[in-house]
Amino acid sequence: MIQKLQIQFDIDPELYSKNPDSSKLGRKIISNSISMINEMGFEDFTFKKLGLAINSPESSIYRYFVNKHMLLIYLTSWYWTWTEYRLAFATTNVASPLDRLDSAIDLLTQPVLIDDDISYVNEIMLSKIIFSESIKAYHTKDVDEENKKGCFKAYKSVVNRVGAIVLEINPDFKYPHMLISTVIEGAHQQKYFSEHLPELTDLTNEQNAITKFYKELVFSYLK
Amino acid sequence: MIQKLQIQFDIDPELYSKNPDSSKLGRKIISNSISMINEMGFEDFTFKKLGLAINSPESSIYRYFVNKHMLLIYLTSWYWTWTEYRLAFATTNVASPLDRLDSAIDLLTQPVLIDDDISYVNEIMLSKIIFSESIKAYHTKDVDEENKKGCFKAYKSVVNRVGAIVLEINPDFKYPHMLISTVIEGAHQQKYFSEHLPELTDLTNEQNAITKFYKELVFSYLK
DNA sequence: GCAAATATACTAGTATTACTATCGTTTATG
DNA sequence: CATAAACGATAGTAATACTAGTATATTTGC
Numbered sequence: 406m407i408q409k410l411q412i413q414f415d416i417d418p419e420l421y422s423k424n425p426d427s428s429k430l431g432r433k434i435i436s437n438s439i440s441m442i443n444e445m446g447f448e449d450f451t452f453k454k455l456g457l458a459i460n461s462p463e464s465s466i467y468r469y470f471v472n473k474h475m476l477l478i479y480l481t482s483w484y485w486t487w488t489e490y491r492l493a494f495a496t497t498n499v500a501s502p503l504d505r506l507d508s509a510i511d512l513l514t515q516p517v518l519i520d521d522d523i524s525y526v527n528e529i530m531l532s533k534i535i536f537s538e539s540i541k542a543y544h545t546k547d548v549d550e551e552n553k554k555g556c557f558k559a560y561k562s563v564v565n566r567v568g569a570i571v572l573e574i575n576p577d578f579k580y581p582h583m584l585i586s587t588v589i590e591g592a593h594q595q596k597y598f599s600e601h602l603p604e605l606t607d608l609t610n611e612q613n614a615i616t617k618f619y620k621e622l623v624f625s626y627l628k
Numbered sequence: 629m630i631q632k633l634q635i636q637f638d639i640d641p642e643l644y645s646k647n648p649d650s651s652k653l654g655r656k657i658i659s660n661s662i663s664m665i666n667e668m669g670f671e672d673f674t675f676k677k678l679g680l681a682i683n684s685p686e687s688s689i690y691r692y693f694v695n696k697h698m699l700l701i702y703l704t705s706w707y708w709t710w711t712e713y714r715l716a717f718a719t720t721n722v723a724s725p726l727d728r729l730d731s732a733i734d735l736l737t738q739p740v741l742i743d744d745d746i747s748y749v750n751e752i753m754l755s756k757i758i759f760s761e762s763i764k765a766y767h768t769k770d771v772d773e774e775n776k777k778g779c780f781k782a783y784k785s786v787v788n789r790v791g792a793i794v795l796e797i798n799p800d801f802k803y804p805h806m807l808i809s810t811v812i813e814g815a816h817q818q819k820y821f822s823e824h825l826p827e828l829t830d831l832t833n834e835q836n837a838i839t840k841f842y843k844e845l846v847f848s849y850l851k
Numbered sequence: 852g853c854a855a856a857t858a859t860a861c862t863a864g865t866a867t868t869a870c871t872a873t874c875g876t877t878t879a880t881g
Numbered sequence: 882c883a884t885a886a887a888c889g890a891t892a893g894t895a896a897t898a899c900t901a902g903t904a905t906a907t908t909t910g911c
Contacts, residue, residue: 423858430859446769451897464900465859472898540767546669548824561827579830580841586821586828587814587845594813595806601771604784605809607802618803622810626848646887653888674868685889687871695869 414486419554420479423469431469433459436525438476443530447477447538474545478556481542483526484535485559488512492566502573503624509567510623513585514592514616536593564589575627584626588619637709642777643702646692654692656682659748661699666753670700670761697768701779704765706749707758708782711735715789725796726847732790733846736808737815737839759816787812798850807849811842 418424425431437459442450452473456463470476491512496505517532543557551557568581578584595615598605607614641647648654660682665673675696679686693699714735719728740755766780774780791804801807818838821828830837 428858448769452899453897462860462862463898464861467899468858540763543825544763544820546671552825557825561825564828579832580837582828582830583818583838583841584845587810587818590817591810591814595810597767598809602766602775602780602784605787605805607805609802614803615806618806622807622845622849625851626845628848651887675870676868685891686869687890688888690870691887 414483414490416479416482416486417555417558420475420482420556421469422467422471425469425479430459430461430465432525433461434466434469434476435480436527439480439527439530439534442477442480442534442538447473447534447541474542474547477538477542478551480531481535481539482556482559484531484539485563487528489559489563489566492563496570502570506567506570506574506623507620509570510588510620511616513563513567513589514619515613516596536596539593540590571627578627584623588623592616592619637706637713639702639705639709640778640781643698643705643779644692645690645694648692648702653682653684653688655748656684657689657692657699658703659750662703662750662753662757665700665703665757665761670696670757670764697765697770700761700765701774703754704758704762705779705782707754707762708786710751712782712786712789715786719793725793729790729793729797729846730843732793733811733843734839736786736790736812737842738836739819759819762816763813794850801850807846811846815839815842 416424416426423431425435434455438450438455441455441458445454450473452463452466456466470479492509495508495512499505499508516536517528520528522528543551545551564582564585567585571578571581571584592615595606595618599608599615611617639647639649646654648658657678661673661678664678664681668677673696675686675689679689693702715732718731718735722728722731739759740751743751745751766774768774787805787808790808794801794804794807815838818829818841822831822838834840
C-alpha cells in the first residue's frame with residue numbers, strides 16, 4: 406500500500422498556547438476554522454460558532470489560541486511555511502534565475518487549485534483565506550508586538566528567498582523586497598478587486614491575467 | 629483682507645445620515661474623528677470615545693453616521709474627491725502625458741505634508757489615515773453592498789483618471805487600472821511596512837524611495 | 852491494570868462594543 | 882414668536898470576547 410507522505414511543519418510555539426497539531430481537538434479546530442472562515446469571512450467567524458460546529462465549548466478553543474486573531478496568524482504562518490517548501494521544490498535544479506523567478510511568481514500570484522496533502526489542512530481553502538484575509542493578520546494595532554514575537558517570520562522568509570533570486574538576476578537592484586512584497590500583496594488585492602471592485606482591475610477573457618501582469622511588470626523592470 | 633478660498637465638496641448623500649458639513653456638531657465630529665483615528669488607530673476608535681471628546685452623547689453622533697465604518701468611508705471619499713481635484717490642478721496645462729503621469733505618481737505615493745486649507749479637515753492627518761487605514765474601508769464582508777451604494781466612487785474615479793493618462797502614453801496597454809491600483813495600494817502598504825515590518829521593504833537613506841520605486845516600475849513597464 | 856496527570860466538558864459570569872429608544876430641552880428659521 | 886429641527890440626557894439590549902471554576906473523561910507511566 407502506497408502511503409502518501411504527510412508534510413509536517415514545526416510552527417513556532419509562540420503562535421499558539423497549545424499545539425493544535427498535538428491533539429484531535431486541535432486538528433478539528435484547525436480544519437473547521439479553515440472551512441468556516443472561508444465560508445463566512447474572518448469577521449463573522451467566532452470561537453463560539455466554531456465551538457458549536459465541533460461540539461466543544463468555546464473555552465476549550467481558548468486553550469489552543471488566546472484569540473481568533475492568533476488563530477489567523479497561525480494559519481498564515483502555516484501557509485507561508487508550506488509555500489516556502491513549495492518554492493524550494495519548484496526552483497531546485499533550475500539553473501536560470503529568470504526561470505526560477507518565473508516559477509516563483511506563478512506560485513505567489515495564484516490560489517492553490519489542488520490539495521495533494523491528506524492532512525487535516527485543506528490547502529485550497531487555506532490559500533483562499535490567505536488571498537482574501539491575510540492582510541487582516543498584520544494590519545492591526547498590535548503589529549509591532551506581534552512582529553517581535555515572530556508572528557510574521559514565515560512570510561518574511563518567503564519574501565527574502567524570492568528577493569534573493571531577484572538579486573541573482575540583477576545584483577545591483579535596490580528594491581528586491583519591495584518588488585516581491587508588491588507582487589504578493591498586489592496579486593492578493595487584484596484578486597479581491599476582481600471579485601468585489603472590478604473597476605479597479607482590468608478583467609479580460611484571458612486566463613491568469615493577474616499573473617501575466619505581474620510577470621510583465623517584474624521582468625520589464627529587471628531588464 | 630485676503631480670504632483664502634475654502635474648498636467645498638459635495639459628498640454623496642448616501643454616505644451619511646445627516647450631512648456633517650451642515651452643522652457645528654457635524655464638523656466637530658469630522659475634525660475630532662480625524663485626529664482621534666490618527667492617534668489611536670481605527671480599531672480603538674469608538675463613537676463613545678468621540679462623544680466624550682466633543683462633549684456630546686454617542687447617540688448624537690449616530691444621527692450623522694450609522695456606524696464608525698461609514699464614517700471611515702466618508703473620510704476616504706472626502707480624501708479621494710479632494711485628491712482628484714489636486715490631480716486635475718497638477719496636470720492641467722501639462723502637455724506631455726509622461727509628465728502628467730509622473731506628477732500623478734508623486735501625488736498618489738506620498739502622504740500630504742502641508743495643510744493649505746483652512747477648513748475643519750486637517751489634510752495632513754487625513755492623508756495619514758488614508759495610508760494606514762483606508763484598506764479597512766473596503767476590505768470587509770459588506771463591500772458588495774457598499775459598492776452598490778457608491779461608497780467607493782471617488783476612489784474608482786481617481787484610478788480611472790490616472791489610468792486614462794496611461795492609455796495616452798500607450799493606447800494598447802492592457803492593464804491601466806491594475807497598474808494604477810497596484811501603485812496606490814502598494815505605496816500605502818510599503819509605507820506601512822517601512823514603519824512596522826521593514827524586512828518587507830528596502831529602507832535606504834534616500835528620500836522618497838517608495839515614490840522612486842513605483843515610478844521606475846511604471847515607466848519601465850510602459851516603455 | 853491502576854493511579855496520577857492531563858485534557859476536555861459544562862456552566863456561569865464579566866466587560867466592552869455597537870448600537871436603539873425615549874423624552875425633554877435648546878436652537879434655528881420663516 | 883411659533884414651530885420644527887437639532888441636540889442632550891439617560892437608559893437599555895444583544896453580541897462579542899473573553900475568564901473562572903469545577904466536574905468528568907482520557908491518556909500515560911509504572
